[in-house]
Amino acid sequence: MAQTMKAAVLKAPHVIEVEDVPVPTISEPTDILLRVERTALCGTDLHPYEGRLEIESDVILGHEFLGTVEAVGSAVGQIAEGDRVVSSCVVSCGACYQCRRHQPGNCAGSRIFGLGLALGDLDGGQAEYVVVPSADLTTRKIPESGSATDDDILFAGDIMTTGYEAVVRAMRPGDTVAIVGAGPVGLCAAMSAVALGAGQVIVVDRVPARLKEAETYGVVGVDAGQGNPADAVLDLTDWRGADVVVDAVGHESALLSAISLVRAGGVLSIPGVYTEDSVDIPFGELYLKGVKLEMGVSHITEYMDEVIALMSAGKLAPSTMISHRMGLSEAAEAYKLFEAREATKIILDPRS
Ligand SMILES: [Zn+2]
Numbered sequence: 287m288a289q290t291m292k293a294a295v296l297k298a299p300h301v302i303e304v305e306d307v308p309v310p311t312i313s314e315p316t317d318i319l320l321r322v323e324r325t326a327l328c329g330t331d332l333h334p335y336e337g338r339l340e341i342e343s344d345v346i347l348g349h350e351f352l353g354t355v356e357a358v359g360s361a362v363g364q365i366a367e368g369d370r371v372v373s374s375c376v377v378s379c380g381a382c383y384q385c386r387r388h389q390p391g392n393c394a395g396s397r398i399f400g401l402g403l404a405l406g407d408l409d410g411g412q413a414e415y416v417v418v419p420s421a422d423l424t425t426r427k428i429p430e431s432g433s434a435t436d437d438d439i440l441f442a443g444d445i446m447t448t449g450y451e452a453v454v455r456a457m458r459p460g461d462t463v464a465i466v467g468a469g470p471v472g473l474c475a476a477m478s479a480v481a482l483g484a485g486q487v488i489v490v491d492r493v494p495a496r497l498k499e500a501e502t503y504g505v506v507g508v509d510a511g512q513g514n515p516a517d518a519v520l521d522l523t524d525w526r527g528a529d530v531v532v533d534a535v536g537h538e539s540a541l542l543s544a545i546s547l548v549r550a551g552g553v554l555s556i557p558g559v560y561t562e563d564s565v566d567i568p569f570g571e572l573y574l575k576g577v578k579l580e581m582g583v584s585h586i587t588e589y590m591d592e593v594i595a596l597m598s599a600g601k602l603a604p605s606t607m608i609s610h611r612m613g614l615s616e617a618a619e620a621y622k623l624f625e626a627r628e629a630t631k632i633i634l635d636p637r638s
Pocket residue numbers: 328329330331349375444445
């Protein structure tokens with residue numbers, strides 16, 4: 287095996303360089319070394335790229351990836367050399383109080399690939415090789431049969447499972463599910479609501495092209511630029527509002543919109559990321575409506591198996607969101623396109 291590899295390294299905000307760096311090696315007995323075959327850019331990567339999340343320089347980015355296992359640590363039991371696996375974007379310890387209660391998103395030692403020291407100092411997967419800790423917990427084998435493609439499975443480690451969890455923890459079959467935001471997580475939530483038997487699924491966004499993509503899943507698109515979306519949702523629900531509303535954006539304006547769409551006694555599910563200390567929301571309205579809140583960092587490894595099974599059965603196919611395929615060598619260009627919102631989802635091939 288080669289001693290060096292290509293990797294997309296963040297030198298400073300807006301500066302990505304594809305560099306030759308040493309191939310990482312296993313340091314813990316629970317680690318595996320993965321030869322990356324596909325990796326994606328995620329909206330979260332834009333936080334360090336745009337400098338909103340300050341990280342040290344020379345971090346290898348990327349937390350959505352799959353590939354073939356090149357080496358396994360002595361304590362890895364479920365994964366063998368040569369297996370093809372997809373990784374969760376988050377690494378949890380599996381042993382703390384929250385992990386034992388099936389809440390790995392709240393793990394006391396939670397780490398995320400490619401986001402620097404503050405988030406656990408794990409190099410990311412936008413590289414030819416990556417070390418994956420706690421591999422038995424963090425990875426899943428890619429099914430050898432069934433209708434899922436590698437392009438679908440890639441998203442089981444992050445956006446697809448995040449969107450799925452946001453819906454499955456909140457809805458019952460027959461429910462009306464409204465989703466605010468048709469970005470990748472919103473689209474994954476919409477697909478999940480359809481797969482889980484929602485009575486009707488409504489997607490609210492301001493970008494007509496995104497709404498068009500959502501409508502291909504059999505959902506109703508509502509253009510928030512063409513009037514108050516609450517009017518459209520009330521109209522579609524006998525003036526009740528939606529049983530479940532998903533805020534897939536993570537911004538105060540989206541949260542206000544989501545609150546206006548949910549029915550009394552309904553559920554507001556928030557996979558969108560909030561890092562602000564406080565947000566100005568009509569709390570009295572939520573109280574009087576008796577709205578149940580579901581939110582927080584996704585418990586990816588709790589839901590990955592269900593998501594992969596639904597992909598294999600042909601019920602979830604998020605690969606339709608892929609807008610660009612590029613080589614890892616074009617990573618700097620890929621980040622520019624992604625930042626300019628000219629791409630929904632970009633796949634990088636580390637071999638080119
Ligand atoms: Zn992500």
